[in-house]
Amino acid sequence: MERIENILNRITPLNHEVMERTGAYIDQLTKPVGSLGKLEEIAIQLAGITGNDYPDISAPAALVFAGDHGIVAEGVSAYPQEVTKLMIHNFLNGGAAINVFTRQINATVHVIDVGVNGEIEHPQLISRKVRNGTANFLREAAMTTDEAIESILVGMEEAEKVIKTGSNILIIGEMGIGNTTASSALVAAFTDVSVNDLVGHGTGLDEKGRLQKAEVINEALAFHQPNEKDPIDAFTKVGGLEIGAMAGAMLKAASLKIPVLVDGFISATAALLAYKLCPLVKEYLFISHQSVEAGQRAAVKMLEKEPLLNLHLRLGEGTGAALAYPILDASTRMVREMATFADIGIEK
Template sequence: MIQPNIASLHMEAGKKAAVYIDTLLKPVGSLGRLEEVAIQLAEITGEPFPEVTPPGVIVFAADHGIAKEGVSAFPQEVTKQMVTNIVEGGAAINVFGRQIGASFRVVDVGVASEVLEEQVIHRKVRPGTASFLTEKAMTREEAEKAVSTGHEEASHLIESGVKCLIIGEVGIGNTTTSSAVLAVITGADPASIVGYGTGISSDQYTHKIEVIREAIDYHKPDSTDAIDILSKVGGLEIAAMAGAMIAAAEKRVPVLLDGFICTVAGCVAQLLSPQAADYMILSHQSVEPGHLTAIKHLDKDPLIQLKMRLGEGTGAAVAFPILQSAVNMVKEMATFESAGVSGKEE
């Protein structure tokens, strides 16, 4: 199991960035959130003039035994089919990843069926979780291994030169798993978290809530123990995503959070290492109701709202140019002094 070693934010770099931004050729504060993002990136990276290019996208794929309980609109085999589509370049995350010039990896951390594509990184911990309605999703050892796997894969990607990490996921049933994990961490009623996921019916929606309530009541996960939560009601890709976030934080690389499932993984990462959340920037707010609960738990503010709910890392990839704009603002804008423009009279 990893032993997180995350440094505090570099506040001095943030202060230097803030002072410099106030000298740029514009009214103070007139670029709003872009200025805030630039300062946050300085604190994360330790550099007053930070870099976020090239970005890296890593997608973790895994299946969920809870899908057998009728909580999803799609059959479990769709997970493998989506992995195939991703490696062939036809998924939404491929489109948006290409658009921002991202390095790309897809990791099989727990797809139930055999994945044969050579382009996939094969790190299967087990072939899907068990149905956590009747048994533990996985063992503690498997949960720890999934976290470590995500940590290792993200570390490899970052070592290749990536300056910003986007983490996505593929896995039928994972909104149910994420809802259960979030309900345990926050103590929220599952009814306030659960959404319609990939498009379930009203009856399935009601059933989904009851399944989560029954599972939490049956397993009684320890809300202070991330591995206990993951092993009892978690998912392999959620564990791997949390590990990846910790790796990025350790290396002072910003994590651009995606939607509901990714943000829940962020809550798990924070539980594993509280300072991990300091290195996360929230890309967007999903229409999944539980996303707002996770956002409030992490005390984040979304950059955009486009009513997205796809996952895969798509919202983060779409929002990435905002980070690039913040960086370019600091690096390329003239100052009042360099432009020979008179400043505001006191």
């Protein structure tokens, strides 16, 4: 935990002096003041994150963390656990939605096995396995405290690697059958929202399956009594390894003044875990879209964030974040490329 705390201590508030300068400069661009609305706010936030009056996010990287969940033994998913491995091969072979959308924005894709149940042989896979899936958290803690901490450290280390190679904005995604159940349990532990209001249909459960999923989560929370004031305790009891890794990646990026695009429900849950560990991290995050999963709305509300898009997505993988990236890119191009009134000879 000491290694994690060292990173948390390096996360600082945004650079408000730079934000004020960038805001003043945007007001000089050839447009009515405030007429580009949210785009102007995004550019100012990016300036504060990076400490650069003219922020550059032209080198996006997508980190897709994968892990399995023992809770699937309780029938909480419409798909079998084997799908996790099959989808990882799909990512690595370039055939998934995240591959399509990242090719569109020229983002690199890094697939990290942090907790898949079984071995995967592929030269492009980054193997950082903490364990072969979590335990069934209805019966026992999902993982040990050491494993929980290790998953967060894996995310930190993998984020640092891609940032050191030149990536200047991170897209955070995941894959793991059963992870909406873990996410619902974690969000319930961290908020005062009822489990029934958090639990959605996941990968395609019918209403009977959704209610069974909610019952399983309620039983698990009653059994574990996770401590909402101790995020590692709650995460250890009902979390997922890929969730921890995503939170770690967000925290490390913030410590290095790199912006992060948060994807859907699972990614927002990881953002909530990161926020519980260090509230300042939320200033470095952008919520890419509003998921159809109710649990994401609860997480985003606690983060006091506003999603950029609402496309009725519920896929995960980082897809919504990849789709939202061009909006952030446009905001930086606005600052760097638009003429000012002075440039065209008009005294404002």
